[in-house]
Amino acid sequence: MESTTFLKDAVSVKLHAKAKELFANGDHIKALEIIEDMICVNKEDKNIWFLYSEQGYMFTKLSEKAENLDVDFTFKLGAVGCSSEHEKLLSLCAHGFHTLAHHIGSVMYYKKCLKKAKQCLSVSNQSEDSDSSVAQMSLHKNKTNKDLETLIKNAETAIALSKIGKLKGLLEEDDEPEVLESKSSSEPVKNEIKGLRSFWLGLNVKVKRDFMKVSIAKLTSFVQRVYDRPRQNALEQILVSAREDRKWTFWMCQNCSEKFSSAEECKKHLEQEHAAGFKPSKEMDMKRIGKxxxxxxxxxxxxxxxxxxxxxxxxxxxxxxxAFSYKNGWSKEWPLASDDERGKLLKEIKNLLVMFRDLKILPCSVRDCVMQYPLRYFGELEVSKQSLVDSHLVETPQSICFLDCHELNKILNFLKRIKSERDDGIDVVSRAVDSILSSTRVKEKVDFDPQFSLLLLDRRLLKSNNAPINDEGTINVFDPNVYPKAPAQGDDIISWLTDYNSVEKTFPIPIRVHNLDIWVAVLRAVQFTCRTLETKYAKKVQVFNYSVALTAVEDLCISEDERRRNLQEDQWNSYASLLSDRCEEGVLRNSLTTKLFVCAVRDVLEGASDLTFEFPDFEECMNLIRGRKSLSDDIVLKSIAFLKILAHTKVRS
Incomplete structure (x- = not known):
C-alpha cells in the first residue's frame, strides 16, 4: 500500500498556500507558525524536506531584511539548520555553509561547504523525484554543476588562506558593530511632546498620583472592546502569570509551551528535549586538571x-x-642551561597550557599525554621510572624542561592542534538573542496592590530621575496609599511615554508568537549544532575505544618486561611475536574490542601514520601481522608512542 504524504492532503496544501501568502504580505510570524506546526505534525513524512526547504527560504529572506549583522547570521544559520535536515537539500546546504563561512570567516563552515558541494556533485546525475506534485511545489532548484564547482574552488581558496592567517569574515571587517534599535515608530512630533508635558505639569498632585494607579477591571474591559480575542487572551495570560509568579518576565518553550523562570532553565530544556538526541558516556567526559x-x-x-x-x-x-626542595611543584636546585631556543619553546608551551586552563579546556588526558614525552625521553637516557618517581619528576611539569628542542617542538605541535576557540558562530547567535532581549527589557517597575485589582506604575516616574532597568521584571505587592507620600514634581512620566526605546507601544501579542522568528531560527541552529556534535562525538568514541585497545597492546609489552626479569634472554618473547599470538587467540571472538585490538596491533607493526578501524579482509590483515613477528622491540615501542599521541590528539581536537 502506498504511503500517504501531506503534499497530497488538501488541508495541508491549503495551509502551505496560506503560509506563503502570509509571508508574502509581511506576516512572517504567522507564516512561520504554520510551517513549524506542519513540521511538528509531519516529522515522519517522506517529503518533510519540502517544509524544511520552505522554512529555510523564509529565514533567508528574513536575514536579508535584518539590520543587525548578528541577527542576520542567526537567520542564516537557522536556514542552514533547515537545509541540513535532508539530502534533497544538499545544494542549498552547501551554499548556506559558504554564506556562513564568509560571514564570520569560519574554516569549519568552509570545510562543511566543501564536503556538501562535493557530495551534491556526486549525486547530481541521479534522477529527480518522479512525483510531479513535489516537482511543481518545489521552491528551490538544484544549482548547476558549474555553480558547485565554483563553490568548491572558493571554499578551497578560503581554507588555504586560513593557513596563512589571511581569512576574514564580514563581522571582522566591520569596525563598529551594528546595534539593534527599536523600529516601532518614528519620533513623535516635538510640539506634541511639549504640549503633553505642559498638560502634565498643569495637573494637581492628586490627579498625577491617581494616574499611576490603573484598574485591572477597567483595563480588561477596554481591551475587550478594542482588541481581538487572541490579544484579550494574551492579557489574561500575562495577568495570571504575574499574579502566580510575581514576575513580568518568563521564558516559554515554543515547542511544548512549558514555562521557565530563567533563560538558563529554558536553554537546558531546549537542548535536552528538542535538540540533542544523544548523551556522552562517562568515559568520554572531560575531567579537568585539579587546582x-x-x-x-x-x-x-x-x-x-x-x-x-x-x-x-x-x-x-x-x-x-x-632531598631537593620543591615549591608548587618546582625546584630551584636543578642545574639550568643557557639555551635561548629551548627557553622560547618552553614559554610557548607554558602559555598554551595556561590559556587552556583559563578557558577550562585542559583535561587530565592532555596533561598525561604531554607528560609521556619526558618519561620516554628519560627512558632513552636509561633513567628508570622509579628514579623519576624518587626525584619527584613524574608529578611536576618541570620534567618538560629537561627535553631537547626536538621533543619540545613535538609537544608544541601537539598542543597547537587542540582547538581553543569555537568557530561555529555560537557567540554571534548569543549576541543576536541578547540584542533582541535588550530591546524588550523593562526600565520601570509595574506592581500590584494586595487585592490584585490595581496595576501600580513606578512611583519614581513622578520625579525627575532616571529609574534603573528592572531586568528581572520582579513584582512587588504594596498598599497604593503610598502614592500620596510620593513626590510629584517631575515629568519623567512624559519622557517615559514618549521615548520609543523605553516602552513598547504595541499591545501584547499571543505568547506563542512572541519572538517566534528568532526562536525557531535558534532552535534549528541548536539542532544543527547538536547533530554536528553527535557526529563528532561518534568519531571520538571510536578513537577512544581504539585508544583503549592500544593501551591493552602497551600493557602486553609491559607484562612481557616483567616476565623477562626472571628469564634468560633466549627465553624472551619479542613484543611483535607476543602481539601476533594474542591476535591469533582472538580470531574466533568477533567483537568490537577484538576487532579494534587487531587494528591497533596491525597499525603498530606496520608503523602506520594514522589510525585504522576496519580491515576489508581479516585473513590478509592477520598475514601482515604474522609477517612482522621479527620486528624489534624498539620499533614497536616507538610506534605505540606515536599512535597514542595521535589518538589523544584526535580525541581532544
Missing amino acids: DWARKISVGGWEPVDTGAAVEMIKNRLADVK
Whole structure:
C-alpha cells in the first residue's frame, strides 16, 4: 500500500498556500507558525524536506531584511539548520555553509561547504523525484554543476588562506558593530511632546498620583472592546502569570509551551528535549586538571634544565636529588642551561597550557599525554621510572624542561592542534538573542496592590530621575496609599511615554508568537549544532575505544618486561611475536574490542601514520601481522608512542 504524504492532503496544501501568502504580505510570524506546526505534525513524512526547504527560504529572506549583522547570521544559520535536515537539500546546504563561512570567516563552515558541494556533485546525475506534485511545489532548484564547482574552488581558496592567517569574515571587517534599535515608530512630533508635558505639569498632585494607579477591571474591559480575542487572551495570560509568579518576565518553550523562570532553565530544556538526541558516556567526559596542577603550570619558571648534568645527578647522587626542595611543584636546585631556543619553546608551551586552563579546556588526558614525552625521553637516557618517581619528576611539569628542542617542538605541535576557540558562530547567535532581549527589557517597575485589582506604575516616574532597568521584571505587592507620600514634581512620566526605546507601544501579542522568528531560527541552529556534535562525538568514541585497545597492546609489552626479569634472554618473547599470538587467540571472538585490538596491533607493526578501524579482509590483515613477528622491540615501542599521541590528539581536537 502506498504511503500517504501531506503534499497530497488538501488541508495541508491549503495551509502551505496560506503560509506563503502570509509571508508574502509581511506576516512572517504567522507564516512561520504554520510551517513549524506542519513540521511538528509531519516529522515522519517522506517529503518533510519540502517544509524544511520552505522554512529555510523564509529565514533567508528574513536575514536579508535584518539590520543587525548578528541577527542576520542567526537567520542564516537557522536556514542552514533547515537545509541540513535532508539530502534533497544538499545544494542549498552547501551554499548556506559558504554564506556562513564568509560571514564570520569560519574554516569549519568552509570545510562543511566543501564536503556538501562535493557530495551534491556526486549525486547530481541521479534522477529527480518522479512525483510531479513535489516537482511543481518545489521552491528551490538544484544549482548547476558549474555553480558547485565554483563553490568548491572558493571554499578551497578560503581554507588555504586560513593557513596563512589571511581569512576574514564580514563581522571582522566591520569596525563598529551594528546595534539593534527599536523600529516601532518614528519620533513623535516635538510640539506634541511639549504640549503633553505642559498638560502634565498643569495637573494637581492628586490627579498625577491617581494616574499611576490603573484598574485591572477597567483595563480588561477596554481591551475587550478594542482588541481581538487572541490579544484579550494574551492579557489574561500575562495577568495570571504575574499574579502566580510575581514576575513580568518568563521564558516559554515554543515547542511544548512549558514555562521557565530563567533563560538558563529554558536553554537546558531546549537542548535536552528538542535538540540533542544523544548523551556522552562517562568515559568520554572531560575531567579537568585539579587546582594543584593548575598552580604548577602557572607559577613555574619554565627554564631549560642542563639535562646532562641533571641525569648524572639522578644516576649517581639520587639521595641528594631526593632531598631537593620543591615549591608548587618546582625546584630551584636543578642545574639550568643557557639555551635561548629551548627557553622560547618552553614559554610557548607554558602559555598554551595556561590559556587552556583559563578557558577550562585542559583535561587530565592532555596533561598525561604531554607528560609521556619526558618519561620516554628519560627512558632513552636509561633513567628508570622509579628514579623519576624518587626525584619527584613524574608529578611536576618541570620534567618538560629537561627535553631537547626536538621533543619540545613535538609537544608544541601537539598542543597547537587542540582547538581553543569555537568557530561555529555560537557567540554571534548569543549576541543576536541578547540584542533582541535588550530591546524588550523593562526600565520601570509595574506592581500590584494586595487585592490584585490595581496595576501600580513606578512611583519614581513622578520625579525627575532616571529609574534603573528592572531586568528581572520582579513584582512587588504594596498598599497604593503610598502614592500620596510620593513626590510629584517631575515629568519623567512624559519622557517615559514618549521615548520609543523605553516602552513598547504595541499591545501584547499571543505568547506563542512572541519572538517566534528568532526562536525557531535558534532552535534549528541548536539542532544543527547538536547533530554536528553527535557526529563528532561518534568519531571520538571510536578513537577512544581504539585508544583503549592500544593501551591493552602497551600493557602486553609491559607484562612481557616483567616476565623477562626472571628469564634468560633466549627465553624472551619479542613484543611483535607476543602481539601476533594474542591476535591469533582472538580470531574466533568477533567483537568490537577484538576487532579494534587487531587494528591497533596491525597499525603498530606496520608503523602506520594514522589510525585504522576496519580491515576489508581479516585473513590478509592477520598475514601482515604474522609477517612482522621479527620486528624489534624498539620499533614497536616507538610506534605505540606515536599512535597514542595521535589518538589523544584526535580525541581532544
